Amino acid sequence: MSRIGLRPIPVPSGVTISVDENTNVVTVKGPKGELQQPISRLLSVKQENGTLTLERPNNLREARSQHGLARTLLANMVDGVMKGHAKTLEVVGVGYRATMEGRNLLLNMGYSHPVRVEAPEGVTFEVKADEKTRTQQIIVSGVDKQMVGQMAADVRKVRKPEPYKGKGIRYQGEVIRLKAGKRAAAKK
Numbered sequence: 001m002s003r004i005g006l007r008p009i010p011v012p013s014g015v016t017i018s019v020d021e022n023t024n025v026v027t028v029k030g031p032k033g034e035l036q037q038p039i040s041r042l043l044s045v046k047q048e049n050g051t052l053t054l055e056r057p058n059n060l061r062e063a064r065s066q067h068g069l070a071r072t073l074l075a076n077m078v079d080g081v082m083k084g085h086a087k088t089l090e091v092v093g094v095g096y097r098a099t100m101e102g103r104n105l106l107l108n109m110g111y112s113h114p115v116r117v118e119a120p121e122g123v124t125f126e127v128k129a130d131e132k133t134r135t136q137q138i139i140v141s142g143v144d145k146q147m148v149g150q151m152a153a154d155v156r157k158v159r160k161p162e163p164y165k166g167k168g169i170r171y172q173g174e175v176i177r178l179k180a181g182k183r184a185a186a187k188k
């Protein structure tokens with residue numbers, strides 16, 4: 001039994017949810033935007049008393065596997081149109097810089113050329129300087145959690161943290177396990 005799928009999703013005021021019965025597509029509208037998500041035909045969406053619940057008619061394996069996933073996707077949609085989602089990246093390294101160029105992100109990561117990352121529709125970039133740690137922060141934000149996570153992964157992929165000094169682009173709070181260099185191996 002899916003425990004996640006059984007939990008009701010609270011729907012705050014200002015968020016409207018509609019379900020197209022023919023295609024089983026759920027549309028969520030809120031102050032930050034609008035999202036659509038197709039749901040498996042094995043599930044039914046019920047909205048009552050300010051909550052949204054997902055029900056399945058039987059305990060077939062496919063229905064059980066879709067139950068928790070669909071509930072999590074709908075909960076993320078409600079959070080996204082109400083508050084939005086954000087991921088923070090840190091730029092660590094001497095000479096590594098991130099700057100804004102209109103809506104796009106321009107990264108100087110030690111290559112012979114700057115790398116431009118274009119912001120797709122629904123995703124915004126913001127660059128902040130952190131004086132305490134002398135790093136820059138890149139904040140990727142938007143309504144769609146999946147798109148925000150994918151764009152953050154694409155930005156990180158430009159220069160992943162290297163394992164000897166930890167220089168590169170990393171998620172905020174990500175722990176990089178540093179390797180000992182040649183000098184440590186020679187002392188053995």
